[in-house]
Amino acid sequence: MEVTLAKREPLVHSNDEAAIHFEETFKSNVKALHAYAYTILREDGAAEEIVQNVFLKLWENRKRMAIHTSLKAYLYKSVYHESLNYLKHLQVRRKYMEEAMANLRQQVPDEAPDEELQRQLGEALSQLPEKCRTVFQMSRFEDFKYQEIADKLGISLKTVEAHMGKALKLLRLRLADFLPLLIVLFWR
Template identity: 40%
Template sequence: MASQTTRSSAQPPDGQPSDADLVAAVLKGQTHAFKTIYFRYSEQLFRFFWRRMNGREIAEDLVQELFAKVWRNRANLDPGQSLKAYLYQAAGNLVIDQLRKNPPERYAQEIRPEHSSEEPDEGRFQVREQIQAAIASLPETQRKVFCLSRFEGLKYHEIADVLEISVKTVETHMSRALKKLRQSLRSLTTLILFWGLL
């Protein structure tokens, strides 16, 4: 299960193969290399899906579907390109397909404290609702850039690969998104700065 993986990092620990090495091995049909990629990225991709689909089961299903597609289409992998960006591009496409099949009445980025099972009180819920609404009100590309940066931890060049835009365009969208969010969430600035969103 994707949610049960214990480690996922773009930077491999000492002694572990790089993403490029793993991709090269996968291109040769080496399944152990593919399993390493799975355990390196499945947990963060699970969170990516969960935040967007608001459901553990569907997030787990989409992780499995994503890696099944990556394996079937492994000939498209390129050791010279960012594996993380490739995976997030594929994940984004799956989310779009899923939302087309089952469009939600309301779409907003879900913000959940990591490793917390506590139910939010009414005040926290209202604050989260305001933040979600502000993020959801951003123009589409600004919202994607902001979420990929703040919630998924992608670097600007990785976001550029995922969205197929230039790094300079990513910087522009991020700057504009931050400006709009600071304006619309002025009363919550202290809390948001504590969370590290802005």
């Protein structure tokens, strides 16, 4: 089934005509649809993504669908529903993060989660080999670039990269329980 306009003018005549008509439709509607999505979402990047998704679905389904209203009305309705779905998804993510934080607080009732994270980080760092720990601390706590670390320690850039890879792997394993907290801390 072809996508059709209200007057039953086929949107797809041939591949070239379809692409030309689609491009014209996109260019003539994208700014207004983006503005509409932005009024719902109040987030520029999300609004842009929503509009792109609507046009992508339109293109992918162009041969299987029929539009019984005007194409413009269909696009606005699609943007509206995609925006609502996006907001619902954000609510689910927020609820998950709140539950994860509550679970983390229950696991560590006597200490604040960030204090426990600091303690666990200190323990994990103490288990690293000395050079590996030094490289990690210079990179993450003292903001040295890899080349600067290599120069200061008299080792190769590849060795610095290897030490960082080893440190990050161990820390990921040791701090896996704190992942929700880390996400919340860096997400704010």
